[in-house]
Amino acid sequence: xxxxxxxxxxxxxxxxxxxxxxxxxxxxxxxxxxxxxxxxxxxxxxxxxxxxxxxxxxxxxxxxxxxxxxxxxxxxxxxxxxxxxxxxxxxxxxxxxxxxxxxxxxxxxxxxxxxxxxxxxxxxxxxxxxxxxxxxxxxxxxxxxxxxxxxxxxxxxxxxxxxxxxxxxxxxxxxxxxxxxxxxxxxxxxxxxxxxxxxxxxxxxxxxxxxxxxxxxxxxxxxxxxxxxxxxxxxxxxxxxxxxxxxxxxxxxxxxxxxxxxxxxxxxxxxxxxxxxxxxxxxxxxxxxxxxxxxxxxxxxxxxxxxxxxxxxxxxxxxxxxxxxx
Amino acid sequence: xxxxxxxxxxxxxxxxxxxxxxxxxxxxxxxxxxxxxxxxxxxxxxxxxxxxxxxxxxxxxxxxxxxxxxxxxxxxxxxxxxxxxxxxxxxxxxxxxxxxxxxxxxxxxxxxxxxxxxxxxxxxxxxxxxxxxxxxxxxxxxxxxxxxxxxxxxxxxxxxxxxxxxxxxxxxxxxxxxxxxxxxxxxxxxxxxxxxxxxxxxxxxxxxxxxxxxxxxxxxxxxxxxxxxxxxxxxxxxxxxxxxxxxxxxxxxxxxxxxxxxxxxxxx
Numbered sequence: 001x002x003x004x005x006x007x008x009x010x011x012x013x014x015x016x017x018x019x020x021x022x023x024x025x026x027x028x029x030x031x032x033x034x035x036x037x038x039x040x041x042x043x044x045x046x047x048x049x050x051x052x053x054x055x056x057x058x059x060x061x062x063x064x065x066x067x068x069x070x071x072x073x074x075x076x077x078x079x080x081x082x083x084x085x086x087x088x089x090x091x092x093x094x095x096x097x098x099x100x101x102x103x104x105x106x107x108x109x110x111x112x113x114x115x116x117x118x119x120x121x122x123x124x125x126x127x128x129x130x131x132x133x134x135x136x137x138x139x140x141x142x143x144x145x146x147x148x149x150x151x152x153x154x155x156x157x158x159x160x161x162x163x164x165x166x167x168x169x170x171x172x173x174x175x176x177x178x179x180x181x182x183x184x185x186x187x188x189x190x191x192x193x194x195x196x197x198x199x200x201x202x203x204x205x206x207x208x209x210x211x212x213x214x215x216x217x218x219x220x221x222x223x224x225x226x227x228x229x230x231x232x233x234x235x236x237x238x239x240x241x242x243x244x245x246x247x248x249x250x251x252x253x254x255x256x257x258x259x260x261x262x263x264x265x266x267x268x269x270x271x272x273x274x275x276x277x278x279x280x281x282x283x284x285x286x287x288x289x290x291x292x293x294x295x296x297x298x299x300x301x302x303x304x305x306x307x308x309x310x311x312x313x314x315x316x317x318x319x320x321x322x323x324x325x326x
Numbered sequence: 327x328x329x330x331x332x333x334x335x336x337x338x339x340x341x342x343x344x345x346x347x348x349x350x351x352x353x354x355x356x357x358x359x360x361x362x363x364x365x366x367x368x369x370x371x372x373x374x375x376x377x378x379x380x381x382x383x384x385x386x387x388x389x390x391x392x393x394x395x396x397x398x399x400x401x402x403x404x405x406x407x408x409x410x411x412x413x414x415x416x417x418x419x420x421x422x423x424x425x426x427x428x429x430x431x432x433x434x435x436x437x438x439x440x441x442x443x444x445x446x447x448x449x450x451x452x453x454x455x456x457x458x459x460x461x462x463x464x465x466x467x468x469x470x471x472x473x474x475x476x477x478x479x480x481x482x483x484x485x486x487x488x489x490x491x492x493x494x495x496x497x498x499x500x501x502x503x504x505x506x507x508x509x510x511x512x513x514x515x516x517x518x519x520x521x522x523x524x525x526x527x528x529x530x531x532x533x534x535x536x537x538x539x540x541x542x543x544x545x546x547x548x549x550x551x552x553x554x555x556x557x558x559x560x561x562x563x564x565x566x567x568x569x570x571x572x573x574x575x576x577x578x579x580x581x582x583x584x585x586x587x588x589x590x591x592x593x594x
Contacts, residue, residue: 006332006333006336009332009335009336009339010332013331013332013335018335047422048381048419048420048421049420053442053445054422054442054446056442057422057424057442057443057446058422058423061423061424061425061426064426064427065393065426065427068426068427068428068429069427088440091440091441091442092368092369092440092441092442093368093369094369161343162336162339162340162343163339165339165340165342165346166335166338166339166342168342168346169338169339169342169345194356194357195356195357195360207360209360211356215352215356218345218348218349218352219349219350219352219353219356220349221345221346221349222346222347222348222349222350222351222352222353223349223350223353224346225343225346225347225349225350226350285357286353286357298353298357298358299358
């Protein structure tokens, strides 16, 4: 089995996709680091202070003013209200939610890329794992070896999981190194708050507790990894079902982008919460953001994603082991 | 060479998978099986009050007037005060505008209970404020359902709140001069201008009476500024000042601050 996986890893590495992904991450991180730097500078310029308490207070006031404006949508109002309560909680408990530093940048980067950017990168790896063998005809060579079909597929699947882990590892390392040059490498032990739960427009703080930033980051990367595995599994299934890699990519791309759009407009369509693509923002539950649909929780989203992932996995194996290859 | 890099990547990936699994396990443990341990401590003013303070600090409190609603440049009178003061002093001036659109006196009272707001007031050299416009006009409702009884009820509540506001500020900071910008009548070109003007005048008078109970609270009138040509100085909502209107208020307040600053230096 190990040999089979090794074989698959050779294929993945030879395609040089991992390198390309690392390069894309590096470019994006550099871009975001610069944008973040500009933002910090403009806030300092506007307020004339580097004191985070004054800055956070000003953000709170700005949000309150926006809430009092007429003509803002119900969803946006709810989002602002929750964020406002949370910022006030941070301020009241003397904790800086965005102390400058590479770990803080990593945290924001993961939170913002978990529902689109990371899945896209995962898709680049897993979209052609099986379909390219089918369209290139190499599948016949693979299947003529005296190895059971399910073992071949399993080795591909495990190789995909390894590649996903590697992508997240490079995401972490690259974003730490690049943003660290600008913001400094420290800040692993800063305290952060978690355990907020959102009920309608209320922010429940009864379970709020402090955890150090390194643990917070580890948790968020763990969730990003979980999401990546599920997205990878779905792509993997499509890759088994279809010969054309382009079609696989097209379908996954459409699903992921529709998820990003739906999340901002499904609050009144309740059964949409069973779609996998509106459940991708798992890190929001850790940081305490309002979910797209009332009543969604971390447990719920993880269950939905697990069910989708398992279903995709079962379909992949059933189809692959029974299909006629000619 | 090729094979080695594959081995390296594979080994790293296995390692990373382990790390991310630990992360996932942390999440599950932390988010689902967290047992309420020690609650997170709230800060008090003593924890944060003693911090370095530099430059000349202005804190602005109140409602949409202080926020600058109606001024397309977004400055409001606070911005024009700042512009004026910058020409007069070499000190760096910091402005913290804590005003919230639509805020009534009761809202300001509760805002003043927040530790961070208290800290900023404690550090302030000058406090600018407008409050009461929403208590009186209630978005124009007062005029459409005109009733003296209702206005007097609102006023009694407002004056009580104003007492609390001034008392809180003075308790926090004995030295900062408070400039309380009083109301104008945005409706004095309408049919019952006489009636509304009388109400605003009385409102301002009673507010000034409250202010007189506390030291260093200066009531800055604006009623006269908007008495002639009110239309030229109002924004299209016919309620908030426009750019020109804010400039008038800003210039008036700024001229007073120089005097206050000079007096302070004289004392020292």
